Amino acid sequence: MTIGAGAARVVFLRSAGPDDPDSALWVLDRPGGGERLIAGGPIEAYAADREARVAAFARDGELFRADLVAGTVTAIPAAGPVHDPRPSPSGHDIGYVTEQQGSATLRVVGPDGDRLLAGEPGNAWREHGGTISWGVAESCARAFGRTRAWWWSPDGRQILAVRTAKASSLHLLDLDGGWVDVHWDRETYPYLAQVRWESGSPLITVLRRMQQHGLVLSVDPRTGETQVHAELADARWVEPVAGTPRHLPDGRVLVGGELAHDGFDARCLFADGSLLTPPGLYVRRVAGTLPRDGGPAGSPDLVVEGSLGDPAVREVFRVRTALGGGGPEVTRIAGLTGQDGVVVGGDLMVAGRRIWHGAEVVATLGSSAAELPYLPQPVLERVTDRRLPAAVLYPSGWVAGTRLPVLLALGAGPGHQQVRADSAAWQERQWWADAGFAVVSIDPRGTPGVAPSFEKAVHRRLADVILANLADALQTLLGKHPDLDLGRVAVHGHGLGGWLAAMAVLRRPDDFHRAVARRPVIDWHDLPAPIAERYLGDRSDAADVYAHHSLRTAGASDAVLLIGAELPGCPSVPSATLPEELAFLT
Secondary structure (H helix, E strand, O other), X not given: OEEOOXXXXXXXXXXXXXXXXXXXEEEEEOOOOOEEEEEOOOOOOEEEOOOOOEEEEEEOOEEEEEEOOOOEEEEEOOOOOOEEEEEOOOOOOEEEEEEEOOEEEEEEEEOOEEEEEEOOOOOHXXXXXXXXXXXXXXXXXHHHOOOOOEEEOOOOOEEEEEEEOOOEEEEEEEOOOOEEEOOOOOOOOOEEEEEEOOOOOOEXXXXXXXXXXXXXXXXXXXOOOEEEEEEEXXXXXXXXXXXXXXXXXXXXXXXXXXXXXXXXXXXXXXXXXXXXXXXXXXXXXXXXEEOOOOOOOOOOEEEEEEEEOOOOOOEEEEEEOOOOOOOOOEEEEEEOOOOOOEEEEOOEEEEOOEEEEOOEEEEEOOOOOOOOOOOOOOEEEEEOOOOEEEEEEOOOOOOOOOOEEEEEEEEXXXXXXXXXXXXXXXXXXXXXXXXXXEEEEEOOOOOOOOOHHHHHOOOOOHHHHHHHHHHHHHHHHHHHOOOEEEEXXXXXXXXXXXXXXXXXHHHOOOOOOEEEEEOOOOOHHHOOHHHHHHHHOOOOOOHHHHHHOOHHHOOOOOOEEEEOOOEOOEOOEOHHHOOHHHHHHO
16 A cells, blocks of 8 residues: 555555455545546556656566556556566656566666666676576565565665675666665675665665674765664564664654663664653554644654554554653554554555544545454463463354363464454454364464563574473463363464474473474474574574474374475375365364
């Protein structure tokens, strides 16, 4: 979803209706206008200019330009299959990535034609021992939540782009053909975690390989030289806040960090070292800024996604950026459900389907989604002396006094919250409950949303800490839920959740009795280095830690069903041949 800087248009993707599930491009005109269908699907992604007058998208490898005011769509000839097209802030040009002879190149098309902005000869990959790509996110970028690899300058005269070969680098490209490298100590700080260029100079966050130290740097767009704005440090790992760093209108740089002294344990926001958020607010993401009514010029409010008090609840907050004598000032705006996020532009905010102007909802976007099939009513708890978030979901129509086998749902495992106050998150789990289970979800240490120390207590001892937390939480839940049959506990998950499910039965068979692991991680060496080393440390000097966390060395049991995975000497059921519901019953 995109809001033009002038707030005249809201642009979004939505299916055309129940009979046409493909995502299409829509516009809502303001004030008082209705919704208009601009282009039919399937459209997986799009980008718009600053005022949301022009959008670009790719469909079947072809490039399209949409005039969002007139409602017309034009096919634009391109040099090859198009990926990640983005209009310049003025809408004058469109940049895009394409592949030529095995290498990804960055091109720009506009009224003056299509031209190559950055690329390598087709045989360059042989000289460098691998493919050279421009504008394509590195394999490790997603570990830091970064999916993009090129950015327009605010004036549309330059592009900041990642070049990936044996190692990644960052470059400033002028549209007239000039370019400079961005300079920082890439050997010491090899990971480019965050990049933002919305005003002023680019801001980047770079991390050491072990992610225990990082720098927030501003980049001189003329020379590529960098200046340190802030340092990030943690004995376990640094966790940058999504949506930061960013320039505030008064010139300060907003940085996400952690407060861990004087009894505080919080994920917070700082502006040039000054604390902006209270310790009780767990900051998940910064969405942008909104003008502050009656506030000083140049001091808007931040719009932040976070949790205040209850980690199961995601909400939207306005945070004052103007420094005052009363300390941080935060105001709740709205709750969030499902996969909803917050988008800000001009003086408007969209949260879910509601469009806000100040404290008032001024419009609601239509929906093509079907109604949720279930109305789950999970019982949310905080259990054990560590106050682990937990929840129990019973079958529809369940009568107390009926003992039920327990299904412990792990989802995607460490790093993903399972206990959420959101009906959409419990639909599949209600299906399982109605099959005859008490479905239990627990967020052990290692899960985000509670506090930094809670999340990072698993460093280098992930399996032991999480399995102990899960077992303790089940025993504590039994006190409030006596119908849980802890003699029949099954565990299921996928990815890292599948790894954890198998580990639960192999390591603690007295507590966990059956496991279904879909596409589990078998060995942590198979994961991208940033993810594996964030939790388990340096691969080169922690062989014992990695071995302790590998399913290859964890033993064997006929109480574990692996789906879509292979172990030496252990048959696996292919995912494509076994539906998930039958996989569990097997």
